[in-house]
Amino acid sequence: MNHSQGKVSLPVIKRLPKYYRxxxxxxxxxxxxxxxxxxxxxxxxxxxxxxxxxxxFGGFGQQGIGYNVDVLLHEIGRLLFGEGEKLPTILVGAGRxxxxxxxxxxxxxxGYHLLAVFDVQQELVGQDLxxxxxxxxxxxxxxxxxxxxxxxxxxxxxxGAKEISGRLVDLGIRxxxxxxxxxxxxxxxxxxxENAHLGDSLMxxxxxxxxx
Amino acid sequence: MNHSQGKVSLPVIKRLPKYYRxxxxxxxxxxxxxxxxxxxxxxxxxxxxxxxxxxxFGGFGQQGIGYNVDVLLHEIGRLLFGEGEKLPTILVGAGRxxxxxxxxxxxxxxGYHLLAVFDVQQELVGQDLxxxxxxxxxxxxxxxxxxxxxxxxxxxxxxGAKEISGRLVDLGIRxxxxxxxxxxxxxxxxxxxENAHLGDSLMxxxxxxxxx
DNA sequence: TAGATTGTTAATCGATTAACAATC
DNA sequence: TAGATTGTTAATCGATTAACAATC
Numbered sequence: 001m002n003h004s005q006g007k008v009s010l011p012v013i014k015r016l017p018k019y020y021r022x023x024x025x026x027x028x029x030x031x032x033x034x035x036x037x038x039x040x041x042x043x044x045x046x047x048x049x050x051x052x053x054x055x056x057f058g059g060f061g062q063q064g065i066g067y068n069v070d071v072l073l074h075e076i077g078r079l080l081f082g083e084g085e086k087l088p089t090i091l092v093g094a095g096r097x098x099x100x101x102x103x104x105x106x107x108x109x110x111g112y113h114l115l116a117v118f119d120v121q122q123e124l125v126g127q128d129l130x131x132x133x134x135x136x137x138x139x140x141x142x143x144x145x146x147x148x149x150x151x152x153x154x155x156x157x158x159x160g161a162k163e164i165s166g167r168l169v170d171l172g173i174r175x176x177x178x179x180x181x182x183x184x185x186x187x188x189x190x191x192x193x194e195n196a197h198l199g200d201s202l203m204x205x206x207x208x209x210x211x212x
Numbered sequence: 213m214n215h216s217q218g219k220v221s222l223p224v225i226k227r228l229p230k231y232y233r234x235x236x237x238x239x240x241x242x243x244x245x246x247x248x249x250x251x252x253x254x255x256x257x258x259x260x261x262x263x264x265x266x267x268x269f270g271g272f273g274q275q276g277i278g279y280n281v282d283v284l285l286h287e288i289g290r291l292l293f294g295e296g297e298k299l300p301t302i303l304v305g306a307g308r309x310x311x312x313x314x315x316x317x318x319x320x321x322x323g324y325h326l327l328a329v330f331d332v333q334q335e336l337v338g339q340d341l342x343x344x345x346x347x348x349x350x351x352x353x354x355x356x357x358x359x360x361x362x363x364x365x366x367x368x369x370x371x372g373a374k375e376i377s378g379r380l381v382d383l384g385i386r387x388x389x390x391x392x393x394x395x396x397x398x399x400x401x402x403x404x405x406e407n408a409h410l411g412d413s414l415m416x417x418x419x420x421x422x423x424x
Numbered sequence: 425t426a427g428a429t430t431g432t433t434a435a436t437c438g439a440t441t442a443a444c445a446a447t448c
Numbered sequence: 449t450a451g452a453t454t455g456t457t458a459a460t461c462g463a464t465t466a467a468c469a470a471t472c
Contacts, residue, residue, distance in 0.1 A: 011463070013419050017412035021393060035429065044398045047429090048465050055431060063430040064472030080415045082422055100312035104410050111418045151421070175421040177414060181233060186256045192424055194417035196410070198316050200229035202389060203292045205406035206323045207225050209363070209387040210294050212404055223439070247453065259453090260441050267455060275454040276448030 008056045015053060016080055018043060023073045035066040081111035087175070088148065092164055093155035094119040094134050097179055097198075101155055102129045115147055120160075137164070144171040151175040158182040220268045227265060228292055230255060235285045247278040293323035299387070300360065304376055305367035306331040306346050309391055309410075313367055314341045327359055332372075349376070356383040363387040370394040 022042050026034060036047040036054075043050070054060050054067075060075050061067040089112045091102055098117065105114045107130075117134045119125070125136045135143060143149075152173045154161050161180035165188070168176075175192045178184050184193045234254050238246060248259040248266075255262070266272050266279075272287050273279040301324045303314055310329065317326045319342075329346045331337070337348045347355060355361075364385045366373050373392035377400070380388075387404045390396050396405045 008423070009463075013416050014412075016419060017409070017415040018395070020415065021395070021412075037429085042398075046465060048467095049463090051430065051432085052464080059431060061430055062472065063470065064428055066429065080419050082418070087418060087421065096308075096312040096315055100308040101410065103308055104414060109411050109414055112414070151417070175417055177417055183230070183233070186254075192417065192420045194413055194420070196408075196413045197229070198313065198408070199321050200226075200233075201406055201408045202316060202321055202324070203229040203232065204225050205363070205387055205389055205404065206294070206299060207228060207292050208404045208406075209299065211220070221439075249453085258441060260443095261439090263454065263456085264440080271455060273454055274448065275446065276452055278453065 012053050012056050015043075016076055019053070020073070020076050020080060023069060023076065027069050027073055031069050033066050034069055034072070036061075039067075077110075086111055086113040087151045089114050089151040089153065090143075090149045091117045091129075091132075091153045091155065092119075092137070092140075092168075093160075094121070094124050094129060095155060098153075098155035099129060101153060101177075101179065102132065105153065106130050106132065112151065115149055116143060118143075140164075140167060141171065144168075144173075148172060151177065153177045154180050156180055224265050224268050227255075228288055231265070232285070232288050232292060235281060235288065239281050239285055243281050245278050246281055246284070248273075251279075289322075298323055298325040299363045301326050301363040301365065302355075302361045303329045303341075303344075303365045303367065304331075304349070304352075304380075305372075306333070306336050306341060307367060310365075310367035311341060313365060313389075313391065314344065317365065318342050318344065324363065327361055328355060330355075352376075352379060353383065356380075356385075360384060363389065365389045366392050368392055 019039070022039070023034070036050040039050045040047040057075070057079065060072050089105060091098055091105065091114060094117050098119075102114065102117065105112050114132050117129050117132050118137045118140055119134055120137050122136065124134045127134050150173065152168045152175075154165065154176060156164065158181040161178070161182035161184070165176065165178075165182070165184055169188055169191055173191070176184055176194065178193055178195050179198065181197060181199060183195065185195060231251070234251070235246070248262040251262045252259040269287070269291065272284050301317060303310055303317065303326060306329050310331075314326065314329065317324050326344050329341050329344050330349045330352055331346055332349050334348065336346045339346050362385065364377075364380045364387075366377065366388060368376065370393040373390070373394035373396070377388065377390075377394070377396055381400055381403055385403070388396055388406065390405055390407050391410065393409060393411060395407065397407060
């Protein structure tokens with residue numbers, strides 16, 4: 001065990017969820033022990049990379065033996081989801097995309113607690129999404145002052161996103177999961193942003209298809 | 213003008229949609245000309261990278277002058293969306309995510325033509341999504357034989373995705389936009405796959421928030 | 425002890441950035 | 449011509465892969 005972590009690179013971080021998925025499946029299949037080369041084969045990478053990745057966090061294995069599946073899953077889970085404390089989260093935009101994404105937050109992942117949904121449409125206010133109440137966007141300030149959410153998920157058009165994200169930063173939001181076409185990365189460098197533009201992902205698929 | 217393209221690297225391809233978005237906005241604002249350094253500032257990168265990127269495709273500018281916005285948008289659009297011919301596409305899974313994603317395919321992007329939606333649920337069969345008919349999954353074979361779709365968008369659970377993707381490859385699908393948690397990249401190396409696991413993206417945001 | 429497999433250092437590879445000659 | 453800015457080659461940086469010593 002060496003350096004518990006001195007700034008882990010983004011490529012490594014982005015691989016953690018994939019490790020988590022594969023190791024989680026192994027546990028469900030009753031597998032107890034795994035080697036870096038077995039993991040590498042599944043992940044489509046090299047044993048070297050697997051060991052390098054895990055050693056960014058101090059190393060989870062035993063020399064000569066391999067990795068214990070339970071230990072590995074627990075440690076990576078802890079990295080991704082913390083120590084059981086969940087990130088208080090709000091969702092802005094209750095359109096089709098917002099409704100789909102809320103499912104992920106409430107049932108398909110750990111580490112997040114969805115407190116409320118906001119929308120501009122008066123018709124939606126008072127309704128709920130999987131039991132989470134929909135508020136009018138004007139209540140953003142009072143709600144955030146009272147409940148101090150840390151993460152905001154943006155499922156709204158570009159125009160709205162620019163204005164709303166500014167307000168949210170002022171209200172203390174530290175992390176954005178951004179599906180709007182407005183690019184948040186530059187204006188708020190001290191806030192963590194995960195841009196998930198569906199359109200971008202689809203466009204690059206098109207290019208690759210035409211040119212492979 | 214040099215090499216029209218001798219295998220462009222994935223990082224470059226993934227930046228194309230972002231260039232497209234920014235340049236598109238400039239055109240809407242009536243901007244006629246742009247330099248690599250202006251683009252770099254907007255994109256949050258260096259002028260060097262902008263020029264290197266464009267030169268993967270032969271270079272779109274004029275020495276001493278800069279880049280013409282119309283030309284740039286047209287050329288990058290051509291790379292992303294082709295010459296007007298749209299990729300015949302099907303969507304598998306008409307749940308919340310499928311309904312959200314269909315919107316992107318039909319109205320928020322170019323280059324794709326959504327032919328049909330498939331689902332296992334009998335109640336949905338016969339209904340439509342933005343005018344696109346929902347078929348039962350059992351009709352996949354006959355439909356594909358008749359209409360020869362090239363792209364499949366997977367919005368279904370992991371278990372379904374494994375089986376369905378195998379069938380789709382046999383039916384001639386060349387490209388997948390995969391939202392399921394099942395990882396397609398390894399089993400079908402000769403097919404283009406864009407994995408867009410929402411869960412993965414959300415998990416890495418969590419890690420970054422806790423450790424920044 | 426011998427075999428297996430990790431942790432860790434060194435080598436390679438690829439992507440980004442810098443420099444500069446070409447040219448408008 | 450002088451200034452601006454690209455296209456392109458060279459240098460740097462970071463990430464991946466290989467090698468090997470430590471250790472179970």
